[in-house]
Amino acid sequence: MTDEQFIATAGGGILYDASRLSKPGAELFSRSQWAARGALEEIAGGRSSIALLNVAVWPGLQDGSSSSPGVEGARWVLRHYRRGGFVAKLSQDSYLWTGAGRTRSFAEWRLLAELRRRGLPVPAPIAAHYVRGLLTYRADLITELLPGARTLADLITGRDLPEAGWSAVGRTIAAFHREGVHHADLNANNILLGANGADVYLLDFDRGRIEARGAWEQVVIARLRRSLEKIKGQRADVRFGEREWNWLQVGLAS
Structure with missing residues (x-):
């Protein structure tokens, strides 16, 4: 069962599964931080918004069970929300702010958690992030990689x-x-x-x-x-x- 927790960050917030993570910070969503640990693998597609993460090297993982994502060889998927089509010419990754619960990342995280609760086959949501601007926000989502699929x-x-x-x-x-x-x-x-x-x-x-x-x-x-x-x-x-x-x-x- 997903243990939903929220933590405020500078200019934003993180929604996360406390059974997987312990008080994550914004650096969890930084590709440069993962790259510095030699744990980032960029992959094509999705307007270059996807990266694979080797989570074994990341501090603050909860590893109390055999299903923990911190086990050796496990990976996560980091997605930065980007726009497509004509709107992307105006703003590639900014969305209108209408509240934390309505951010793309928080809404998808919670939907994935609900689908898993219903027994539907979707990736486990790990953490969701947003950073606010004046009237807009940018967002990221981390989910578990489905190995071998x-x-x-x-x-x-x-x-x-x-x-x-x-x-x-x-x-x-x-x-x-x-x-x-x-x-x-x-x-x-x-x-x-x-x-x-x-x-x-x-x-x-x-x-x-x-x-x-x-x-x-x-x-x-x-x-x-x-x-x-x-x-x-x-x-x-x-x-x-x-x-x-x-x-x-x-x-x-x-």
Whole structure:
């Protein structure tokens, strides 16, 4: 169970899981601090907002159980919230301040905690951060890396994903929809499959929410279909077509 705690920082605040961390500071979200410890690995994608962190070297971790993220080899994902599209030309990473609870990072952290409480397969939220300006704020989120998992986009590039894998993706999306979980940007890069090909996880719940079931579910599915078609047009040898989509639909209906 996530132990939610808040701590104020200079010009901002941190929401964190006290079972994972002990009174973190703003330096936890500093890439330069992680790089100085030789524990930062930048990765492409998401408008260069993502970095992998080797958490074994970080002080202040809670390590009272075998599931602690402080064990050797464990990693976290640090994401800095950045804008896309036309708005990014005006401000790459600033958002209008409307209160701490409505910051992108705090809202996503709390949604992930709730989804895990409901038994849904999402990464564990570690810590969320915001720093205020006069009327705006910037934000970061740290989640646990799912070891051995790969994106659906990568798994269908140059190889076939079996029917069982596509059906598992459909069943997983259906499980989220039964709980009224509206993913704002479900695409082939936000779906992970575990090394066994059966475990499926959803990522990136920025602007996600829980609401009454309705027509939005088909909008989410249509967005996923468009992302698969887009990847097929961008990459060579992507194994996706009507057969695979029908397999996913079977999982959705089960």
